[in-house]
Amino acid sequence: DAKTTQPPSMDCAEGRAANLPCNHSTISGNEYVYWYRQIHSQGPQYIIHGLKNNETNEMASLIITEDRKSSTLILPHATLRDTAVYYCIVRVRHNTNAGKSTFGDGTTLTVKP
Amino acid sequence: DVKVTQSSRYLVKRTGEKVFLECVQDMDHENMFWYRQDPGLGLRLIYFSYDVKMKEKGDIPEGYSVSREKKERFSLILESASTNQTSMYLCASSSGQGIMNTEAFFGQGTRLTVV
Numbered sequence: 028d029a030k031t032t033q034p035p036s037m038d039c040a041e042g043r044a045a046n047l048p049c050n051h052s053t054i055s056g057n058e059y060v061y062w063y064r065q066i067h068s069q070g071p072q073y074i075i076h077g078l079k080n081n082e083t084n085e086m087a088s089l090i091i092t093e094d095r096k097s098s099t100l101i102l103p104h105a106t107l108r109d110t111a112v113y114y115c116i117v118r119v120r121h122n123t124n125a126g127k128s129t130f131g132d133g134t135t136l137t138v139k140p
Numbered sequence: 141d142v143k144v145t146q147s148s149r150y151l152v153k154r155t156g157e158k159v160f161l162e163c164v165q166d167m168d169h170e171n172m173f174w175y176r177q178d179p180g181l182g183l184r185l186i187y188f189s190y191d192v193k194m195k196e197k198g199d200i201p202e203g204y205s206v207s208r209e210k211k212e213r214f215s216l217i218l219e220s221a222s223t224n225q226t227s228m229y230l231c232a233s234s235s236g237q238g239i240m241n242t243e244a245f246f247g248q249g250t251r252l253t254v255v
Contacts (some may be wrong), residue, residue, distance in 0.1 A: 070144070070230050070246030071183070130175075130183035 031115045033134045039109075041140050045102040049115030052096040057119055060091060062100045063130070064111040071114065071130065074100065105138045112136075143167070144247040146231050152253045159218040161250050163231030171234045172214035173198075173244070174206065176227040183230065189214055221254045228252075 032050040039045040051060065061076040075082055075089045077098070082089045088101040102109055114133040147162035165172065173188040175198075185198030187206040195206050203225060207215040214233075218225055231247040 068249070070232070070249050071244075072246065073243040076243075130177075132180070132182055 033115050036135045038137050039105045041138050045105040047100040047113050047134050050097045051117045054095050054117050058117045060098045061116040063114045066111040107138050110138045144233050144245050146247040146250050148250050150251050153221050157221050159221045161216040161229055163214045164212050165233040169233040169235050173232040174216045175230040178227050223254050226254045
């Protein structure tokens, strides 16, 4: 799996968009970008994934640069409940890999009132 | 909704005890995983299983074993607990059906303290 780099922490005002960056300069052509988050004292929760096109679901949007060396997870209207550690993971998309992700330290997002 | 349930949220065990951590999933998933999570080290994969009675070592299997007798249940066993196994343990499952089903679902975690 390609290595990812994320800032250790970020703050965001409640109701504003939270933009969480991730660098993955060594990503391979068949590797996807996945995002999970972990709210305090809970297990990680899947958010979204993408290959090269931008993706959106009910939780977030994922913007991947054209060269695929970096991406940004966007929470459009952050709430206090979005305070969590956010993990960016890069891996080959196959069902045998789904649970074998390497979770680093992630970004601790704090949403403030 | 997929549910992955770990039998205990908190456990305190003595050094040398045999410890069983149980995980059950209700979505008929083929794949199940055990991680431990420690500050500064992220999540590390201990063991995983793609089918009943099948197991494979992850990145840090030493001191652990697993059992998968039924599809829905994956047990992590600490044969002789040691203080360096004090950690948060997370179970996860994912579907083995369809090559593109690649999301993993995690349980709430078991915080194990070995004294």
